Amino acid sequence: MSAPILSLNDIRKTYRTSAVEVFALQGVSFTINEGEYVAIMGPSGSGKSTLMHILGCLDVPTSGDYLLAGEDVGTMSEHQLAEVRNRRIGFVFQQFNLLSSLNAVRNVELPLAYAGTAQIKRRERSTEALARVGLADRLDHRPGELSGGQQQRVAIARALVTDPSMILADEPTGNLDSQSTADVLRLFDELHQAGRTIVLITHEAEVAEAAARVIHVRDGVVESDSQPTAARHAEQSSQADSEQSAHRVDEHPVDEWPEWIADDHR
């Protein structure tokens, strides 16, 4: 658990509107290792959304280097970025962003469809991913027939199904009540225990507390980083055992992970 999955080096992003230049990011550098659970916090206007877009390969930086799983993302074309998003990143959004006309399993299949996975394999993996988030009995339900918490769990299943390098969650609990928030955070925690790399973007301190490492962003720069990568390995391993047992969802223990997820970390 030590190879850097992503590294940002002096990332700057400038928006030009007609007269004004907005310096959204003014030199952001940090590294996230495989298997880390990181929260990026900041007030609105801090540049945290811009940072999320760049991390998610939805936008390219004005300058600076961004390496994601060894690939230089900054120089890629729109087409290549689409492929990187498909293979490397599992998005979870505040608005869930499920397609209302499709049932849960077809929503989860969507990224696999764009990856060109065969139909049978796709259905199999989507069903497994939905079982993983505790929705094995909701495969045929449409988003309108599910609660907010269930919808967000479908979205997490969709983020998991391609076995991405990183799960990038943008205010995933922003639209949820406290019970569903707890469910979703518990799920992230389990995924973290299972070796997933999770980057969670939020402005809520309680949500950020769930992560082992918190990066504060303000005015386009990193204001503080609770545990820079190098310093935190020892501490993480000592804390891990107690946290795991506290947050586990009983019906989905970690060792029930499907094999394809366990083997194939990129």
Next chain:
Amino acid sequence: MNFAETVRTSLDAIFTHRMRSLLTMLGILIGIAAVILTVGLGQGAQNQVASQINKLGSNLLVISPGSTSTAGIRGGRGTASTLTSADATALADKSIAPDIAAVAPVSTGSLDLVAGDTNWTTSVVGTTPSWMGVRARSMTSGRFITNTDLNTSAQVLVLGATTAQELFNNADPVGQAVTVNGTSLTVIGVLNSVGTTASGTDEDDTAIVPQTTYQTMLSTSANRTSISSLYIEAESSTSLSAAYQEADQALLTAHHDSIRDADFTITSQESLLQTATATDKTLTVLLGGVAAISLLVGGLGVMNIMLVSVSERVREIGLRKALGATPKAIRKQFLIEASILGLAGGVLGLVLAGIGIAILPSLLGQPVVVVPLAVIGGLIVSLLIGTIAGVYPANRAAHLSPIDALRSE
């Protein structure tokens, strides 16, 4: 995402917005139905006219007195008929006109026929035995006039089906006596029924007498040898124009006319057909044009709704892009959606046209023909219109930024 899945995605989108999709298709639907019905009506009318003109007889030329004007439309007919029995005899001469197979001079007058206490006014035709062959007619009972009848000015008469029905109801008219202009004639036969011509004349409302009988006993004209028209049958359809030239030349010589002041007009079936179908064609082109404009408007409708659809679905597009859809995949999705809308509009248009083809003939009294080319062409055009209308909206969708798309509420 492969083609079949993209089609499925597009179908999902179309069925999710059923009402809107239907309204989108409406323009193309109406356009295609209009095209097929217009072409079908036009073709039906043309077929009808053609079959009616062909009823006149095959390889037929009609010579009528009077001069001609342009485009085969006959000018004012002269008061005195300039055609005579001598012209008929001249044209029947093989050494003068080798491509003319038969000539039937016709003298016509509207006369009163009396049978018992029934009377009926009909078109009485004085002609020769060759008339039946030239006009491609046959008998349902009795016999036609013969050369003997002609030579002896026999007091005999052949009735058309309508005339026979009017005079004798359902009784057998053969052997019955009919009085015309005080002359008593014996019915010797009844012609087969051929119905009404394009100009609305009942071809069965007629009575045929030997030409000599007509000229000596029935005609009220001062010049008893003058005739109303000459029917000429060419040897074959290929020698029709040769027969035309020969007849023209022979008559010019006989009448000492120059081409400028010819006192007769030769009409071929083809020119009749052309005149008769010219109006139909104009109408078909006009209505077809309206239908084409309706299709164009239909295409604009598809484009309009697709643009609305793209702006309404920016979130979906943004999400698909975030999940890994390339611009190409998004473009393909919207193009296929527009094509399906176009094609579905075309198919529904065919259904509507089918209903029209079933109902219209009884409503208009006009036949409507299914023209296969219009059906296939209509489907292809509707698919093309949909696809073309989809290009601009699809490109807009493809180039939406995923950030802007996801941000929009």
